Amino acid sequence: MGNKVTPRTLSGFMELLPQEQLKFDKIVRTLQDVYASYGFLPLDTPILESSEVLLAKAGGETEKQIYRFNRGDTDLAMRFDLTVPLAKYVAKNYSNLTFPFKRFQIGKVYRGERAQKGRFREFYQADIDIIGDTKLDIVNDAEVPSIIYNIFTNLGLDDFTIRINNRKVLSGFFEILELSENVTDILRIVDKIEKIGKDAVAEELALLGATSHQCDQILEFIGISGSTEEVIARLRSYGGANTMFDAGVDELEAVVKGIAAFGVPEKNYKIDLCIARGLDYYTGTVYETTFNKHPEIGSICSGGRYENLAEFYTDKKLPGVGISIGLTRLFYILSTMDYLNDNSVFGADVLVIPMTGDLSCAIQVSTRLRNSGIRTQIYFEQKKFKHKIGYADKLRIPYAAFIGEDEIASGKVTVKNMKTGEQRTEALDVLIPVIQEELKQNQAQKIISIL
Amino acid sequence: MGNKVTPRTLSGFMELLPQEQLKFDKIVRTLQDVYASYGFLPLDTPILESSEVLLAKAGGETEKQIYRFNRGDTDLAMRFDLTVPLAKYVAKNYSNLTFPFKRFQIGKVYRGERAQKGRFREFYQADIDIIGDTKLDIVNDAEVPSIIYNIFTNLGLDDFTIRINNRKVLSGFFEILELSENVTDILRIVDKIEKIGKDAVAEELALLGATSHQCDQILEFIGISGSTEEVIARLRSYGGANTMFDAGVDELEAVVKGIAAFGVPEKNYKIDLCIARGLDYYTGTVYETTFNKHPEIGSICSGGRYENLAEFYTDKKLPGVGISIGLTRLFYILSTMDYLNDNSVFGADVLVIPMTGDLSCAIQVSTRLRNSGIRTQIYFEQKKFKHKIGYADKLRIPYAAFIGEDEIASGKVTVKNMKTGEQRTEALDVLIPVIQEELKQNQAQKIISIL
Numbered sequence: 061m062g063n064k065v066t067p068r069t070l071s072g073f074m075e076l077l078p079q080e081q082l083k084f085d086k087i088v089r090t091l092q093d094v095y096a097s098y099g100f101l102p103l104d105t106p107i108l109e110s111s112e113v114l115l116a117k118a119g120g121e122t123e124k125q126i127y128r129f130n131r132g133d134t135d136l137a138m139r140f141d142l143t144v145p146l147a148k149y150v151a152k153n154y155s156n157l158t159f160p161f162k163r164f165q166i167g168k169v170y171r172g173e174r175a176q177k178g179r180f181r182e183f184y185q186a187d188i189d190i191i192g193d194t195k196l197d198i199v200n201d202a203e204v205p206s207i208i209y210n211i212f213t214n215l216g217l218d219d220f221t222i223r224i225n226n227r228k229v230l231s232g233f234f235e236i237l238e239l240s241e242n243v244t245d246i247l248r249i250v251d252k253i254e255k256i257g258k259d260a261v262a263e264e265l266a267l268l269g270a271t272s273h274q275c276d277q278i279l280e281f282i283g284i285s286g287s288t289e290e291v292i293a294r295l296r297s298y299g300g301a302n303t304m305f306d307a308g309v310d311e312l313e314a315v316v317k318g319i320a321a322f323g324v325p326e327k328n329y330k331i332d333l334c335i336a337r338g339l340d341y342y343t344g345t346v347y348e349t350t351f352n353k354h355p356e357i358g359s360i361c362s363g364g365r366y367e368n369l370a371e372f373y374t375d376k377k378l379p380g381v382g383i384s385i386g387l388t389r390l391f392y393i394l395s396t397m398d399y400l401n402d403n404s405v406f407g408a409d410v411l412v413i414p415m416t417g418d419l420s421c422a423i424q425v426s427t428r429l430r431n432s433g434i435r436t437q438i439y440f441e442q443k444k445f446k447h448k449i450g451y452a453d454k455l456r457i458p459y460a461a462f463i464g465e466d467e468i469a470s471g472k473v474t475v476k477n478m479k480t481g482e483q484r485t486e487a488l489d490v491l492i493p494v495i496q497e498e499l500k501q502n503q504a505q506k507i508i509s510i511l
Numbered sequence: 512m513g514n515k516v517t518p519r520t521l522s523g524f525m526e527l528l529p530q531e532q533l534k535f536d537k538i539v540r541t542l543q544d545v546y547a548s549y550g551f552l553p554l555d556t557p558i559l560e561s562s563e564v565l566l567a568k569a570g571g572e573t574e575k576q577i578y579r580f581n582r583g584d585t586d587l588a589m590r591f592d593l594t595v596p597l598a599k600y601v602a603k604n605y606s607n608l609t610f611p612f613k614r615f616q617i618g619k620v621y622r623g624e625r626a627q628k629g630r631f632r633e634f635y636q637a638d639i640d641i642i643g644d645t646k647l648d649i650v651n652d653a654e655v656p657s658i659i660y661n662i663f664t665n666l667g668l669d670d671f672t673i674r675i676n677n678r679k680v681l682s683g684f685f686e687i688l689e690l691s692e693n694v695t696d697i698l699r700i701v702d703k704i705e706k707i708g709k710d711a712v713a714e715e716l717a718l719l720g721a722t723s724h725q726c727d728q729i730l731e732f733i734g735i736s737g738s739t740e741e742v743i744a745r746l747r748s749y750g751g752a753n754t755m756f757d758a759g760v761d762e763l764e765a766v767v768k769g770i771a772a773f774g775v776p777e778k779n780y781k782i783d784l785c786i787a788r789g790l791d792y793y794t795g796t797v798y799e800t801t802f803n804k805h806p807e808i809g810s811i812c813s814g815g816r817y818e819n820l821a822e823f824y825t826d827k828k829l830p831g832v833g834i835s836i837g838l839t840r841l842f843y844i845l846s847t848m849d850y851l852n853d854n855s856v857f858g859a860d861v862l863v864i865p866m867t868g869d870l871s872c873a874i875q876v877s878t879r880l881r882n883s884g885i886r887t888q889i890y891f892e893q894k895k896f897k898h899k900i901g902y903a904d905k906l907r908i909p910y911a912a913f914i915g916e917d918e919i920a921s922g923k924v925t926v927k928n929m930k931t932g933e934q935r936t937e938a939l940d941v942l943i944p945v946i947q948e949e950l951k952q953n954q955a956q957k958i959i960s961i962l
Contacts, residue, residue: 065567067603067824069557070585075600077607078552078614085553097881099859099888099908101529102536106520106633107558107619108578116516127559127587129580131623134521136578149526152518156528158905160892163529168558172582182557192892199870199891321871323878373518408550419650420772427774430548437550440650441611441643454609457550 072173072181074388079456082405084391086507087215088166091186091385094210095164098203100188103165105145111135113148116372125171138170142187142384143369150191151373159193160200166387178396180388189382191369196379198311201345201365202318204381208349208361209324211385216401216506219352220360222324223332226312226345227364229295230336232305233281236298237274244340246270250282251336254355282333288316291331308344315345343367347383353510357393361385394508401509402456408437409499410475411452415445415464422463425473425488429461432492434499452478458502459495523624523632525839530907533856535842537958538666539617542637542836545661546615549654551639554616556596562586564599567823576622589621593638593835594820601642602824610644611651617838629847631839640833642820647830649762652796652816653769655832659800659812660775662836667852667957670803671811673775674783677763677796678815680746681787683756684732687749688725695791697721701733702787705806733784739767742782759795766796794818798834804961808844812836845959852960853907859888860950861926862903866896866915873914876924876939880912883943885950903929909953910946 069075076084092102111128114137127138139145142165150157166186173179188207190200205222212220230250231243239246249264262275270278284294295309312331319329337346344365351357363383370378394400410429414422422438429436437457439448452460462474467485474485475495484491520526527535543553562579565588578589590596593616601612617637624630639658641651656673663671681701682694690697700715713726721729735745746760763782770780788797795816802808814834821829845851861880865873873889880887888908890899903911913925918936925936926946935942 064824064826065564067599067821068561068564069599069603070559070561070587073557073559075556077604078554081553081555084555096858097886099862099886101858102532103529104532104535105526106524108521108524108621108633110519110521113516113519127580127582129578129582131578131580136521148518148520152520153528158902162888170559182559195892197891197893199889203889203891318870318874321874323874370518373515375515407547407552411550419769423769423772423774435548435550437613438654440648440654441646442648451609 070181071175072179074180074182074392078407079402079405080395080400082407083395083400083402083507084387086405087387087391088184088186090214090507091166091211091387092164094207094214095188097210098162098207100162100164103146103149103163104167105139105142105149105165107139107168107170108136109139109145109148111137114139114144117144117147122171125173127170127172140171141169142167142185143189143382146187146189146191147370148373150378151370151376154374154376159191160196161191162188163191164188178389178392180392183386183388186385186387187382189369189380191378191380194377194379196381198314198345199318201311201381202315202322204345204363204383205315205319205329205347206322206324208347208383209322209328211361212349214506216404216508217351217510218328219510220328221350221352222319222329222361223335223348223350224312224315224319224329224345225331225333225335226308226315227336227342228304228308228344229312230308230333232302232308233298234278236301236305237277239270239274242268242270246278247336250278250334253282253334284333285330287326288320288329288331291333292316311344337362337364341366345381354393354397360390360393399508399510401505401507403502404505404507404509406435406458406502407455408457409435410437410459410461410495411448411455411457412436412438412461412463413445413448413452414438414440415462416468418468421468425461425463428488429492429495432496434492434495449476458498521632522626523630525631525633525843529858530853530856531846531851533858534846534851534853534958535838537856538838538842539635539637541665541958542617542662542838543615545658545665546639548661549613549658551613551615554597554600554614555618556590556593556600556616558589558619558621559587560590560596560599562588564824565590565595568595573622576624578621578623591622592620593618593636594640594833597638597640597642598821599824601829602821602827605825605827610642611647612642613639614642615639629840629843631843634837634839637836637838638833640820640831642829642831645828645830647832649765649796650769652762652832653766653773655796655814655834656766656770656780656798657773657775659798659834660773660779662812663800665957667855667959668802668961669779670961671779672801672803673770673780673812674786674799674801675763675766675770675780675796676782676784676786677759677766678787678793679755679759679795680763681759681784683753683759684749685729687752687756688728690721690725693719693721697729698787701729701785704733704785735784736781738777739771739780739782742784743767762795788813788815792817796832805844805848811841811844850959850961852956852958854953855956855958855960857886857909857953858906859908860886861888861910861912861946862899862906862908863887863889863912863914864896864899864903865889865891866913867919869919872919876912876914879939880943880946883947885943885946900927909949 234243253261265275292313335348342364346364348359349361365381369380412422412426426436460476472485476483685694704712716726743764786799793815797815799810800812816832820831863873863877877887911927927934
């Protein structure tokens, strides 16, 4: 052949080597299993949608980043999140769904951002949402942090904090300060406090027209800290002046009490009055989750309560609460920090190595292993022994099973533990439980391991 | 709100209701588990690629169907199969891969076909391939049908036939007939015999310039049938005249003998000399799989052996063997024929229904159930009892657990089997094993059920 095309992958598109892909997939399965354990139903919407549908609500930055194109007469766009497709889906299938509708979706989304390290144009989001019909009980807002807690502990991370706030508390407070005209702007500024610091926040608030007294009040307020009981008590001291504020405090209290009932340890959650979430969309509870050791990463799981999921598509009032994990970015960060556990994933459990030209015994052994739940590959290529055993080594397969003339004659199998080098010749009936036991230990290893 | 956008999904894009999505996902997990049981490694390549890379080889019909567009200076295309991205991946990562490289990929691909019933523009393919470096043993070609066999029997289908042929046998035979100039055309015509019939094949062969004697010979040859031994014996009678033919028969014999060693029952495979697969790409073994009761569907799993996976990207010789399942189409067909088993999928196992305002006991019960591997949802909404129990019914949740004052006082739980209506009040320790046992039976139900 003459000219070759250079095989390359677009910048901003993650494509993993097998050992890394195994890790990514282990994370995905952990999420799927946790979501399913709470009764969330799977959903898989198209990646391509009509632009009219997908952009019913979009605007600003997001719209500029969208992969949009025409094919024939059709104006198409690739989804940029999983929320808009959910809104479309619920509005479209309203009469066929049972509410509260709990769904999870783990899928790729597309944003044509400026390429830079750690920024992806194609990336996975993992979303859960609980959608009510007209109403949705506040207890759902308390269940969500228990799911976040279960996700991260199941992945192997325990040094994280779920930060909880309520936008009604913030908005109500700003109304008390007679700053109600600027609530959205103030929330946007307050939301940046961790990034830009107190002074810069005060400066921006002043530019917005807040007096220095108002600034002080805001900074004091968002600085309230302590146990959840202490924070609720401090908030109650502002009570009685604004109904929205009081409703927000009631909700916040219900949520933090609920979280305790769900068994989330106190060290893993707190009220943080700085959290506002930039999006207009949230109307009550808001969440962010931070990795205590690495606050610089920002939130690794965020979400909140919204009043109306699908107002661009339907008159039905569909309140909901949900969270989203930016999985590709999280994976990239954990991988860069070397926090992913190589010993938690194996592409196969046993490599069967035939030592003679007669493969039938090797095939039978493999079938029996597979039927015992042991993932088994046979090395069929005619290579030197060194090459065959090297294959198991390179692929990190924990066991090699040799089937030579002795084994064929005796009906036994010689198995080598590739990690310890230990080798034994036994009947399969004896070997299978031993292998199963070690595999169970491997499978129980968490994917995130921080030493 | 004023004008609403009608929530709709593009035609040719499958978007399932939750109960159907559960079934689709059960199929996907079954495939993932079978592939993994043979040591195939997962792969997840981008959906968007540079057009130059993706279209290095494409042409004709396929190229016209591609979703291709520009963004800035970049000419982009959405993948139309999983083979080209695999070729790119292997060429790009050659030095980081261990050969034979066994990979599976289950992912969406895009083809802008004319919209019609049962045709999809976005659809899942489920592919496995085994790629060798320079060489790949023929035994791999025998392992592949054993994987096909395992996939379909694990899904619940047993009335299928894996049809096997070898293109060297066909090409060699046409050379014996001195028709070697037209081999590709003849293969294309022969491949259509099931669709268009013997006479139409003879007519097309005549148009190609074949004499009536040659036509008769071809039709007789591709009509050879019988047990695999009988067919091989008949083929041997043509032997000695053409080295390619003889090599093909040797390969075919090795493959069918290997399949038997892999334990595939004779009723599930046969040699079918009509099978050629349209693609130029295949050079040896070819497979098609048909659903005996429904030959009109055509092949539900096809593939074969190729000499050179990635010749457009690299000088390395990378032979391989693989198969592909058009999952979305298969799902559509099974669903239309009502062959998908509703009793094999459940979105949750237990719905906990709090009967008082005190939720803490309900939450504790749920947590214990979840920790026992039982997927548990709590009904939090303040609705009438009828509505609560109706929720379990509509979502087909097999058990409802009531937590009322009596239960809170006694520490017991009242559980109702939603199918039988049977209700019992017991301690959780007693109930959990009962529920687990029934769930195990549900989980063991195959997704395909043909009565």
